[in-house]
Amino acid sequence: xxxxxxxxxxxxxxxxxxxxxxxxxxxxxxxxxxxxxxxxxxxxxxxxxxxxxxxxxxxxxxxxxxxxxxxxxxxxxxxxxxxxxxxxxxxxxxxxxxxxxxxxxxxxxxxxxxxxxxxxxxxxxxxxxxxxxxxxxxxxxxxxxxxxxxxxxxxxxxxxxxxxxxxxxxxxxxxxxxxxxxxxxxxxxxxxxxxxxxxxxxxxxxxxxxxxxxxxxxxxxxxxxxxxxxxxxxxxxxxxxxxxxxxxxxxxxxxxxxxxxxxxxxxxxxxxxxxxxxxxxxxxxxxxxxxxxxxxxxxxxxxxxxxxxxxxxxxxxxxxxxxx
Ligand code: UDP
Numbered sequence: 001x002x003x004x005x006x007x008x009x010x011x012x013x014x015x016x017x018x019x020x021x022x023x024x025x026x027x028x029x030x031x032x033x034x035x036x037x038x039x040x041x042x043x044x045x046x047x048x049x050x051x052x053x054x055x056x057x058x059x060x061x062x063x064x065x066x067x068x069x070x071x072x073x074x075x076x077x078x079x080x081x082x083x084x085x086x087x088x089x090x091x092x093x094x095x096x097x098x099x100x101x102x103x104x105x106x107x108x109x110x111x112x113x114x115x116x117x118x119x120x121x122x123x124x125x126x127x128x129x130x131x132x133x134x135x136x137x138x139x140x141x142x143x144x145x146x147x148x149x150x151x152x153x154x155x156x157x158x159x160x161x162x163x164x165x166x167x168x169x170x171x172x173x174x175x176x177x178x179x180x181x182x183x184x185x186x187x188x189x190x191x192x193x194x195x196x197x198x199x200x201x202x203x204x205x206x207x208x209x210x211x212x213x214x215x216x217x218x219x220x221x222x223x224x225x226x227x228x229x230x231x232x233x234x235x236x237x238x239x240x241x242x243x244x245x246x247x248x249x250x251x252x253x254x255x256x257x258x259x260x261x262x263x264x265x266x267x268x269x270x271x272x273x274x275x276x277x278x279x280x281x282x283x284x285x286x287x288x289x290x291x292x293x294x295x296x297x298x299x300x301x302x303x304x305x306x307x308x309x310x311x312x313x314x315x316x317x318x319x320x321x322x323x324x
Pocket of ligand 1: 086
C-alpha cells in the first residue's frame, strides 16, 4: 500500500451503472482512494458528480483500449469498463466492444503486473451464450454463436477471461473473475435500452411496454446493492480463489412477468406491445450460485419487487422533469 494505511483502487468503467455504484460504496471507507477511469461512452460524469470534490476520489477520462501508466502505487483494479447493453455494444460499436474487452483487459493486466496489484474482471453470463443447461454453473462451457451480433461482447469477454488466467499462470498475478448476470437499480441509464430501464421509463411516460419476442424468455435480475456486496467480497477473498464465480440472483422471471410487475406497480391501465426478438437473444438465464454461497458466503438479499420499487423511485426523480 502507498502510505501504509490507504489502498489505491482503480475502477475502470467507473462512471457507468455498476462502476459508479462501486465508487460510491468504496469511497465510504476512509482507507480507500479511488481512481475512476472512463471514456464516458455509456457512463456519465453525473453519476459520480458528488464524489468529484472528495480528495480521495479522482476521475480520469481515458479509453482503456489505450495503455495508461501511474507513478504512484496501485493496489487493486476493478476492470468494469465495457458497454453492456445490446443496443450500445452492437452494430457500429461492435469492433470497439471487442477492443474494449480484449485490449482493455490486456492493458489493465499489464498495469496490474507492473504494480503487483490485485485485479478483478467483470465477466458476464453472456459467456454461456444460448445455454443448453439450466441453471448455469461455472463449469458449463457455454454455447456462444461466434459470428453472431452478440459475439463482439460474448467472445470479447471470453477472451478476457482466458487472458486473466494466462496472466495468473505465467506471472502469478492475483486475479479474480466474476460472471455478472442481469443487474438493475439506481444509476442505470434511462436510455440504455435494457429491459428494466426501458419498461420503467415507458411505464412512467404512460407508453406501451415493448416486449421483444413472445416474452417467454427468462432472465434473473440482481439488485445493484447485492452485486456491489459480492464484488467487494470477491476482491477481498483468499488469494487462491480466482473464480470464475457466478454473481447473480437465481430468482428467474419471464420478460412477460417483468412487464406485468412493472405495470402493476406504475399504472395498471398500461398495455404491452410485441416487437421482433433480436437475433441470438438468449432463451433463458439463471445462475447457479452455490460457489458464491460457499466461497464468499454471499447470496442476494433484495427481492425483485422491492428492488423494482427503489429503481422506479430513482427513475421518477431522474426522468419526470424531462417528460414531453
Ligand atoms: N427486452 C424486451 N424489451 C425491451 C428491452 C429488452 O423485451 O424493451 C428483452 C430482450 O430481448 C431480452 C431481455 O429483455 O430478452 C433482456 O434484455 P436486456 O437488454 O436487458 O439484457 P440481455 O439481453 O443482455 O440479458
